[in-house]
Amino acid sequence: MTAQQERAILTREKVIAGAAEVFYRQGFGGATLSDITAAAGVTKGALYFHFPSKDDVALAIIEAEHRIATAAAARILESTAGPLESMLRLCADLAERLTTDPIVRAGIRLTTETSSFDRSLTRPYEDWLATFEALARAATATGELRAGTDAAKLAHFIIPAFTGVQVVSDVFTERADLRQRVREMWEILLPALVPPGDESSSQRMLEAAFSPR
Amino acid sequence: MTAQQERAILTREKVIAGAAEVFYRQGFGGATLSDITAAAGVTKGALYFHFPSKDDVALAIIEAEHRIATAAAARILESTAGPLESMLRLCADLAERLTTDPIVRAGIRLTTETSSFDRSLTRPYEDWLATFEALARAATATGELRAGTDAAKLAHFIIPAFTGVQVVSDVFTERADLRQRVREMWEILLPALVPPGDESSSQRMLEAAFSPR
Known part of the structure; x- marks a missing residue:
């Protein structure tokens, strides 16, 4: 790689990092390109070289967030015991990233501000639903979930429910209580989902997924 | 009331109706005051007379939405049999309004676009939570819910879950499937919430709240 290419990659990363801060704080509509260049410490020319419009920066952040979350999900899916525990761990992990990772929290805010883009942002939801x-x-x-569970219907409730829990946690506490609220979501849901008599197993999974790091 | 006062009230209503359409379609950030005056069929001067800024129009819509939803909730609370059925009916009613009432769907979109305003929009959530x-x-x-139910924790899951269900329904179907998705939310939740053996009562409540009008 030439020195020039390295500088270009570095600049692109600076823009994404700066824009993530601005979009997270101000939302898509409230963010200007001047805010982004100021936060990123780059010139307007450098910004336009990488991203012709504000839409393009925002979509790059959503893509970066989705890559981070997908990679983390793959690691969890490889490493955990059973599929139900994986569902809990995926939710706990995303809750953690939503409070600590600037790209992830900006990406999810942009995703839930649905009306910000002309394009419909169904892709991130589709991947999680699948x-x-x-x-x-x-x-x-x-047998971790009750016989006869409608998997599609259940997934199509858990993903929206998680989405709403993080929206409301953001409004009230800027996501400080998110991990706890997601745990409570599973505490309420599990008794309806696991076979009767599996309460101790549910408790163990909750502890494994949501115990403090 | 003088003719002049009547005209002023009419103009204010026209602005709110026009702005509701614009905010619902374009979101807060994407809406300009020119879009609003065009949709409302009023002059810029008339708009500024009632609302000094875009924030003020948006907050007026959120207030109008909240008044509509609160009045509807009061009617349901007066007229239905038990408190659990009231919870289902309130969700079904709001789902219906979110697909049909221009003020309500714009108000809720503005409420969930949390980053659009400097002010924190916790009030609508607080009322529903309470x-x-x-x-x-x-x-x-x-005895409609199991003994030992943590009412605060349950409410603090149902309201965010409903919020997420409408956000995701909006992304995928512009809320065409919202009523069905909210029904599915309750189909999943009720078995965890009612005492064992109350399945037929749950089924009756679901039919009463979500049967087609």
Whole structure:
């Protein structure tokens, strides 16, 4: 790689980092390109070289967030015991990233501000829905979820529910209580989902997924 | 009332109706005052007379939405049998309004676009949380919900879950499937919430709240 290419990559990363801060604080509509260049410490020319419009910067952040979350999900799916515990761990992990990772929290805010873009932002939801539907199906096959569980319907409730929990946690506490609220979501849901008599197993999974790091 | 006062009230209503359409379609950040005057069919001068800034128009819509939803909630709370059924009916009613009432759907979109305003928009959530916590407490007292139900925790999951269900329904179907998705939310939740053996009662409540109008 030439020195010039290295500088270009570095500049692009600076823009994304600066823009993530601005979008997270001010939302898409409230962010100007001047705010972004100021936060990123780059010139307007450098910004335009990488991103012709504010839409392009925002979409790059959503893509970066999705890559980070997908990689983290892959690690969890490889490493945990059963599919139901994976569902809990994925939620706990995303809750953690939503409070600590600047790219992730900006990306999710941009995703839930649906009306900011002309393009419809269904892709991130579709990936999560597909992952959770597959996990719910597997968990029903292994008997971790009740026989007869409708995996598609369940996934299509858990992903929106998580979405709302983080929106409301953001409004009230800037996500300081997010991890606890996501744990409470699972505490309420699990008794409806696991076979009768599996309470101790549910408790163990909750502790494993949500115990303080 | 003088003719002049009547005209002023009419103009204010026209601005709110026009702005509701614009905010719902374009979001807060994407809406300009020119868009609003064009949609409302009023002059810029008339707009500024009632609302000094875009923030003020948006907050007026959120207030109008909250008044509509609160009045509807009061009617439901007066007319239905038990507190658990009231919780289902309130959700079904708001789902219906979110698909059909221009002020309500614009108000909720503005509320969930949390970063659009400097002011924190916790009030609408607080009112819903308080209503649902009171209903959950009453439903536990009457035995409709299981003994030992944590009313505050339950309310603090249902309201965010509903919020997320409408956000995701909006992304995928512009809320065409919202009523069905909210029904599915309750189908998943009720088995965890009602005492064992109350399945037929749950089914009756679901039909009463969500049957097609």
